[in-house]
Amino acid sequence: MxxxxxxxxxxxxxxxxxxxxxxxxxxxxxxxxxxxxxxxxxxxxxxxxxxxxxxxxxxxxxxxxxxxxxxxxxxxxxxxxxFTQAARQNPFPKAELEPKSLHLFFLSQAAQSVDLNDLFLLKKPSESFELVGQVFYLHAPEGIGRSKLAVKVEKHLGVATTARNWNTVQKLLGLAGIE
The missing domain is CATH 3.30.70.1280 (SP0830-like domains)
Known part of the structure; x- marks a missing residue:
């Protein structure tokens, strides 16, 4: 199994x-x-x-x-x-202190020909993001609901995504017995 x-x-x-x-x-x-x-x-x-x-x-x-x-x-x-590797590769460890501000967008497949400059133009000055493999990390300290970048991530990456906040990521790791 x-x-x-x-x-x-x-x-x-x-x-x-x-x-x-x-x-x-x-x-x-x-x-x-x-x-x-x-x-x-x-x-x-x-x-x-x-x-x-x-x-x-x-x-x-x-x-x-x-x-x-x-x-x-x-x-x-x-x-x-x-999943464990995605959590461990978090490029924004300080954001873990505010777990609802840190989101991992899991990509359904590798993004092709991504222009991160387009995403950079959408982000607020307080926001940070990074694409690592098939995970797009977004730190949105003002909240994901106020982030224009969060709304446009999927469109600019060109692949389907589903996002989870850091709190959910940690709970799932715990449920799996991974610390």
Whole structure:
């Protein structure tokens, strides 16, 4: 069995795509997922599954959610090593003191031909960002809701993303038994 982290995009946010975590857990278990653990209502799961291919597992889960709930979400599947590495590579360690100001945008695939200058023009003077592999780190001390950069990240990277704040990243690591 392989250990995976599932990051669902856009469920139970703003009253859209409402999915009870208990029912979603049941769907995952019916697909062969074991040791299913969840954190908060926005679609963060730790699972064990025999599938070795992340893309295939993601597509299968999205298809099952569509059958069960009537919409097809983006499901980013990460190994625990990938997720742990993303946390360890945080280029803004001082921002960890304000965990809701630090966000990790996990990319569905590597961004191609990214012009970071376009993103630099969008950022507030107080904001900092860095793209490291398939993770876009954003420190937005004034709040992500006030960040023009946060709204435009996906468009400028040209790939689908799903973001988690530092607090959620730490809670998921703890849930996985990683310190």
């Amino acid at each position: 392989n250990n995976w982290l599932l990051l669902f995009r856009g469920i139970n946010v703003g009253g859209n795509n409402i999915v009870p975590m208990k029912k979603l857990t049941e769907v995952l278990m019916s697909m062969g997922c074991a040791e299913v653990k969840t954190y908060i209502q926005t679609g963060n799961f730790l699972i064990e599954h025999q599938e070795n291919n992340q893309s295939k597992l993601s597509a299968n889960i999205a298809d099952e959610v569509e059958k069960s709930f009537g919409f097809k979400p983006q499901v980013l599947v990460l190994s625990l090593d990938e």
